[in-house]
Amino acid sequence: MATVVVISVEDQDGLWVVDLDANTVVPLPAPKSGDLKVVTDLRATGTILTKGVNIAVVVKSAEAAFSGHYDG
Structure with missing residues (x-):
């Protein structure tokens, strides 16, 4: 099972x-190519x-x- 997660937070820059x-x-440095670059490009459009x-x-x-609280 994977134990590493790449995350971003809405209205904040970066991964x-x-x-x-x-x-x-x-x-994570901004990806210049590959799948994470595609994901960051999509994220920039609100995806x-x-x-x-x-x-x-x-x-x-x-x-x-x-x-036990979160912004739901």
Whole structure:
């Protein structure tokens, strides 16, 4: 099973790589080619793409998430 996820957040620039095994989140340099370049180009037009993710929600803070709240 994959333990790395590439994410972006609406109204923010850039992509992030989340490594669940290493407990890290790092910025991903803007892709210049390949599938991630296609995805970032689509994202720029407002397209939302998900693959292999069964939940993704925005929360105001980590505290809110740990207390069971999200911006739904």
